[in-house]
Amino acid sequence: MNKLSMEDANGITIKDLIIKALKNQENRYEDGSVNWCFVDADIHMDNDEMKLGFTNDQLFNELESFDVDEDFKNLTPEQKEMIRNVKISKKEDEDETRMS
Numbered sequence: 001m002n003k004l005s006m007e008d009a010n011g012i013t014i015k016d017l018i019i020k021a022l023k024n025q026e027n028r029y030e031d032g033s034v035n036w037c038f039v040d041a042d043i044h045m046d047n048d049e050m051k052l053g054f055t056n057d058q059l060f061n062e063l064e065s066f067d068v069d070e071d072f073k074n075l076t077p078e079q080k081e082m083i084r085n086v087k088i089s090k091k092e093d094e095d096e097t098r099m100s
Contacts, residue, residue: 012052014062017043039063 021027021042027035040063047054
Protein backbone atom coordinates (compact mmCIF):
# COMPACT_ATOMS: atom_id res chain seq x y z
CA MET A 1 0.00 0.00 0.00
CA ASN A 2 1.35 3.41 -0.94
CA LYS A 3 1.89 5.40 2.23
CA LEU A 4 -0.23 8.27 0.94
CA SER A 5 -3.07 5.88 0.18
CA MET A 6 -3.20 4.71 3.80
CA GLU A 7 -6.87 5.05 4.66
CA ASP A 8 -9.28 4.56 7.49
CA ALA A 9 -12.36 2.35 7.36
CA ASN A 10 -14.32 5.15 5.67
CA GLY A 11 -11.85 5.39 2.79
CA ILE A 12 -10.43 8.74 3.91
CA THR A 13 -6.69 9.04 3.36
CA ILE A 14 -4.15 11.28 5.03
CA LYS A 15 -3.59 12.74 1.58
CA ASP A 16 -7.28 13.71 1.54
CA LEU A 17 -6.82 15.52 4.84
CA ILE A 18 -3.74 17.37 3.55
CA ILE A 19 -5.44 18.45 0.33
CA LYS A 20 -8.51 19.63 2.26
CA ALA A 21 -6.28 21.69 4.55
CA LEU A 22 -4.29 23.13 1.62
CA LYS A 23 -7.50 24.30 -0.05
CA ASN A 24 -8.62 26.11 3.11
CA GLN A 25 -7.90 29.82 2.65
CA GLU A 26 -7.51 30.21 6.43
CA ASN A 27 -4.32 28.17 6.06
CA ARG A 28 -2.72 30.81 3.83
CA TYR A 29 -0.73 33.89 4.64
CA GLU A 30 -1.78 37.23 3.18
CA ASP A 31 0.60 36.69 0.25
CA GLY A 32 -1.14 33.39 -0.57
CA SER A 33 1.65 31.11 0.60
CA VAL A 34 0.85 28.10 2.76
CA ASN A 35 1.00 28.25 6.54
CA TRP A 36 2.20 24.67 7.08
CA CYS A 37 1.69 24.92 10.85
CA PHE A 38 -2.03 25.51 10.25
CA VAL A 39 -2.17 22.65 7.73
CA ASP A 40 -0.54 20.37 10.31
CA ALA A 41 -3.04 21.49 12.96
CA ASP A 42 -6.00 20.96 10.61
CA ILE A 43 -5.05 17.41 9.67
CA HIS A 44 -4.67 16.53 13.36
CA MET A 45 -8.03 18.14 14.25
CA ASP A 46 -9.82 16.42 11.35
CA ASN A 47 -8.27 13.09 12.34
CA ASP A 48 -9.53 13.53 15.91
CA GLU A 49 -12.96 14.94 15.01
CA MET A 50 -13.66 12.24 12.42
CA LYS A 51 -12.15 9.55 14.67
CA LEU A 52 -10.01 8.31 11.77
CA GLY A 53 -7.41 6.69 14.01
CA PHE A 54 -4.23 7.83 12.28
CA THR A 55 -1.30 8.17 14.68
CA ASN A 56 0.62 11.42 15.16
CA ASP A 57 3.64 9.75 13.53
CA GLN A 58 1.60 8.73 10.49
CA LEU A 59 0.22 12.24 10.07
CA PHE A 60 3.66 13.82 10.51
CA ASN A 61 5.36 11.44 8.08
CA GLU A 62 2.69 11.84 5.41
CA LEU A 63 2.78 15.62 5.64
CA GLU A 64 6.57 15.66 5.45
CA SER A 65 6.60 13.36 2.42
CA PHE A 66 3.72 15.12 0.63
CA ASP A 67 4.81 15.74 -2.96
CA VAL A 68 2.99 18.63 -4.60
CA ASP A 69 3.72 17.43 -8.14
CA GLU A 70 2.56 13.88 -7.52
CA ASP A 71 -0.08 14.34 -4.86
CA PHE A 72 -1.75 17.59 -5.85
CA LYS A 73 -2.09 17.28 -9.62
CA ASN A 74 -5.18 19.48 -9.88
CA LEU A 75 -3.24 22.64 -9.00
CA THR A 76 -2.05 25.11 -11.58
CA PRO A 77 1.73 25.22 -12.13
CA GLU A 78 1.85 28.55 -10.29
CA GLN A 79 0.07 27.11 -7.24
CA LYS A 80 2.38 24.07 -7.21
CA GLU A 81 5.43 26.32 -7.33
CA MET A 82 4.12 28.49 -4.51
CA ILE A 83 3.51 25.47 -2.25
CA ARG A 84 6.83 23.88 -3.21
CA ASN A 85 8.71 27.09 -2.35
CA VAL A 86 7.00 27.42 1.01
CA LYS A 87 7.77 23.78 1.88
CA ILE A 88 11.44 24.29 0.94
CA SER A 89 11.56 27.45 3.06
CA LYS A 90 10.02 25.54 5.96
CA LYS A 91 12.74 22.89 5.76
CA GLU A 92 15.48 25.54 5.53
CA ASP A 93 14.08 27.26 8.65
CA GLU A 94 14.07 23.93 10.51
CA ASP A 95 17.66 23.26 9.46
CA GLU A 96 18.75 26.71 10.67
CA THR A 97 16.99 26.16 13.99
CA ARG A 98 18.79 22.85 14.51
CA MET A 99 22.15 24.44 13.76
CA SER A 100 21.59 27.24 16.32
